[in-house]
Amino acid sequence: MEPYKKHESIAALMNRSNVDTDQIIPKQFLKKVERSGFGQHLFHDWRFNDDGSDNPEFELNKPAFKGAKILVAGDNFGCGSSREHAPWAIADYGFNTIISTSYADIFYNNCFKNGILAIKVDKSQLDKLMAEIADNEGVRFVVDLENQQVTTPGGNGFTFEIDPFRKGNLLSGLDDIGLTLKHVDKIEQYEQQHKKNYPWLWA
């Protein structure tokens, strides 16, 4: 995983709530056995017309949002299935930051496993950010994870909360499994005790 660095980037606006994983990456693209190449299918059913051409009505197709790394979206983003193809598609498309009031649980976890910073803000803050983008499409925000801070040219900057463990992993780009395996002796101890307590699970 790439370490997450402070960056300035275009913030794209998706003013919809309950954006579900079936929209983020429709099921017809879940059959691949690799992790890569999902970005071209991100939001497929909204993004493309039936003939495969770009749907000009779809927000991410606006020229002003091309190259955006930050996605500002409505409540309960990423609800639905556990498919990690959703954050794979988001990251592969080029986003590394999402800002919303709330996320579905599994999706939120999946983001951090893939170098995506999912920032939670309150509703009034989100409204301000959305208004700033709507008034000035193509506006660039600065995201500074180290200092847990977002700044905007319109003065709608804010600081955000994040779990220190998730923050550390994003900043270092460290592999979770490697971290857990540092505790392999404790896992072994636990298993020995588990076998004594619940022998039927091991029979």
Place this chain on the structure above:
Amino acid sequence: MQALEYAMKKTMYEKIWDSHLVVDEAGQAPLLYVDRHLMHEVTSPQAFEGLRLSGRKVRNPHSILATMDHCVPTKNRNLPIADPIAKKQIETMAENCRVNGLKLYDMTDPNNGVIHVVVPEHGFVHPGMVVVCGDSHTATHGAFGALAFGIGTSEVEHVMATQTLPQKKSKTMQVIVNGALSKFASAKDIALAITGKIGTAGGTGYVIEYTGSAIRDLSMEGRMTLCNMAIEAGARAGLVAPDEKTYAYLKGREFAPSAQYWDQALAYWKSLPSDQGAVFDATVTLDAADIAPQVSWGTSPEQVVGVDGVVPAPESFSDEIKRQACENALAYMGLTPNTQITDIPIDYVFIGSCTNGRIEDFRVAAEMAKGTKVAKGVTAIAVPGSYHVKQQAEEEGLDKIFIDAGWEWREPGCSMCLAMNGDELTKGQRSASTSNRNFEGRQGKGGRTHLVSPAMAAAAAAAGHFVDIRKL
């Protein structure tokens, strides 16, 4: 002293959490031990690839049970899979399981079926376990009093390599459903009514424990249906305390505790229910008697109404977001406000899925389909959740009832729940579906899904529109 005793009272979730903590140190996420790991072909290949690339091994192959369900055809199973990408995914699953020595019920295995239907059939999940799967409907297994939740593919790899997962402790929500459910309403209707009440984000950050007399009255299969849809209310997991029904269900199944350990396991299971007076972070109450057969009208499982209701008007929502969501949903669904639900015509009926693909579901649906004919212009498919369900249904003659009524009787699989295998709606087609999600395009691009119970689906097939089954 009293305060101390009070503090020691635990919910079932807390008991399972505490007994599975491997590491709980400041500055890092608690590490939770995983007892059972379920797998299917869609969310596992990249995890195996990651394992291979890092030179790691599966820590406990016996903790894993795998099946093929999402991409498998439900007809002409003897022919090769036509879609080359799906075919490769199926072959990759078989190869990954072979190389790592994992138990797999492949497409032709008599035990094959939808993962969340197959696993209980074999008694692979017991009360008190921590169970994961790269699939959000893992919540199903909460019916046994196991903490069961969906994970992403990176986490699938993590569990294979370490048998643990870094986890954040959830809050607890008690959903109390008291009173007697009408004989026309089912676990599915309870699940939809709860989602309607608390919304698809209502349970976010929580593990739900379902309690109350209406939950105790549910069969094990009913409890599976209910817990299956905990995720639709945003919850990490759903739980039902184990009781005599749970023990009776498990006894004698392939992976249930053997006679040698049965009493010991039973004593442990009986210690699991939430202590009297344990405190939940939130409580929601429903009266079972108020729950009418539910029909979803929108593109989110929270957009539901009783069958005697009407399609709501956007103006009826005071919340701006809900108003907008209603407007978008009605446009997608091609519905007009204030239309009676029973006046909505349908083109397709699907009975099946990890929500409603079990034998009791087909019994109820067959009862409703008996002596009827599928309405003109309607396609109706019955897709058993597993080969065992299929076989049982055939032994009871249910397949004949469906076929005589003009239904298609299929091979098991996820089928039209998420339409990955070619069973799908075409643009504008409208379904009555016993599955769990009515998201845009879920059952095919432009397809319109209405979530209902098996009885409601079967009644709609015969009428060609939704029917208030209480009035039949």
